[in-house]
Amino acid sequence: MGSPDYSDGCMIALYPPAELAEELAVDGGLPPSELHVTVAYLGKADDIDGDELRQVVAELAERRPFTAKVAGLGRFTGGDKDVLVALIDSPDLESLRRDTLDALREHGIPVPREHGYTAHCSLTYLDPDEPAPLDRLAARDAEFTALAAVHGTDRTDAELSHPIADVAREAFAAGWAMSGGPMTERVRVACGTAMQIATEATDDPDILRATIDLGRLEGMWALLFQRREEQQVKHTKLVGAAWEPLIDRQAVTTAVDGFRAQMGLAEARGPDWSRVRAEAVAAAKKMLYALIDVTGFGKLRQALRDAIAAGRAEGVVNAVAIAAERGAQVGLDWNIAFKDAYRSMERLDELWADADGWLARTLDGAAGDLGSALADGMEAGLTRDEMIDAAMDILTADEGAVAFTVDWAMTTAADEGALALYRSEGVLQIDIITAGDGRVCSSCIDAEAGSPWHIGDQPRMPLHPSCRCCYAADVSLAHFASWFA
Template identity: 75%
Template structure:
């Protein structure tokens, strides 16, 4: 199965990804690195200027990468050797072939026309009576990301890229930089989307301005979510610290001893009763925390977290309104300070803190009850039960973190809503975070926008929800916040 020697020829060609080439290569056939789709074969390299050929490839590469389809096996016959080929199908490949012939003609480079054009990758040369080493290949996509100029043994690859791509990417980056926001996965994804849109609308004279605006908007959203997460991390750490101050190993030991005594450690206990008693013991111990002197510090910490959440929600609302009005930026620190100070005299924050504290204690009690019941069922002794309970209560305390996150997210949405009401807004939108973590309920809420205030879904719709209310407001009352 000898293969013809084309090392002295030249062509414009496409090469598949190496992993696909390795999959298609067969023993005795063309090497994997040699598999390619010929766009235009030009005959002996001696008759074609190599620099001119490379210039042609560079000119033709000003287009988007594209995906073709492997469409099965074929066997070309009629010569001294048969050729086993993988057939390749794509409208983009047909367009490339036509454009290639046009550009070559304009440069005076002749293309031999002994045969018609059937896009394929040659896999192996066979004797006419020789069995094929492959019976079939599965249909699958093949992505082409570069166009190659092959001149003898020299091969030059030029990446496929629309001429608008680099300009649009720079425009998006300019908008993002204006926002002052961080570079996040969401921003990177948005950049690729914006570049794709810009290349599709390259003839629109306003496309780059729109791309800059998209970059600025995504940067603003990234900064908004970053600030929310920073505030939540800060206050979560303080609430956890105050929580741990209340937990005493001695109290845990007393609780475990009472539970074991009540159940009778040497008697078989119905699992249902065991879990009921374990939960009751956990609730009794944790509700007793309210009588400790440090409980007020925990309540203050949670109240401050809720105040920060509301303030951040107010700032977010103005930031969104400013972005909608085309303002370049916001002094987030001044805005947050002013908004937070407006919270100082709000008495309802104490009631909110009390309600969230109750939820926190119930959540921790549920976790603790399950831990105790599981430990008793597993036959843990007294010290091991105490250790397990102490680890839950003084470790990450997931129920504490969950409550702080939920409370601050709720407060942020309430803060935004309160600001819109105070500014006389009648309708609001719900905007999702716009990434792969957005759930169906949030997408439905966004799709239902605009909402009349009072009729809108109450945010957050679920734990760790990152959706926001959004509306246009007059920025006159917030002039000192705007840069």
């Protein structure tokens, strides 16, 4: 089946993304690189000035990228060949077609009028009596981000971009820079959203000011989450450094030997694995809870208490930063604020009780991990030395129970710190804000959507381990004047 040769033709067209073109291409049909949606076919290239055509396309490209719908199959008949096409539907495409005809007319470029316009993407050419290679095409989106001027074999793409889009991008970037925050995926997504909003509200005289404010806000959130992450990493290392010296290989060896002896491994035949696992966890707990009496346990307790204090302090600073942003007050010195808030935690005896509670969780979590390793080792037939090595690996792993518990403890402390500040300032309602990252789950989204919450009725944060959502509310900043430059 031959395809007509249009290499000497001239048109303005849209080309689908490469991935979509690969999906639409059919065996024996047009190659993916040639699939396109003609906006206006102009006849022979020799009859059209190429520079003039490219100028038209450059002018038409001053619009937002848009998404059309691949809306099924069609078969055009009446010529020497039938044409199997994917039908394309979009009001934006209809608008582009009208603007294209107007622009061509203004530039003195005639448009052939032999046919009406049905937006489509030609897939293959068929003999009139030839069956189609497919009888159904599932609906899907087609995103168009560029408009092409095709003049013979020369194709020039112009990216679709509203005139205000670049200005809005610069305004958002200026706001982000004012915040001092990092460039994160959440900030990038917000920038795209801000540009789209700006292009849809070009008549609003305050739209660029609002875009700057949005950039500053997203930058503040990025800085907030970055600081929390940095504190998590710092104190996880400190707690881990206090934990590792407590994990004595001789103590682990004694625990492994006792477990093996109790299980009677040499004579065991067809053991009850549920009982084995229970005994393994019991042996692990006995060993780990003995650490409470080991020299150096006090350093571990202090390190965890410091981590909780840092989490609380960061939560307080976060709450003030959010309130400052909402009140359009600039100049917060995050480091001064954190040091001041952290010093206030020195007098909180309750943090020792919190530390003891999280230590118990750490020991229980490590015992569960160690018990599983011992039971798995027995089931796998590991030797004594192999079981000891596996146990040491579990207890000293960077991503083990210690890191998990420190993360959870500090996140909880940050949320409690913010909540305590809001209560002390008489706040009655609070919002829940998600971090906008891969750790946001459906519960996080529901909690954010349910905002505002009356204090006392809100979901208790964090909603899950590694949760980075936080509380937000308006508060008077009079008590925190020393934190602002």
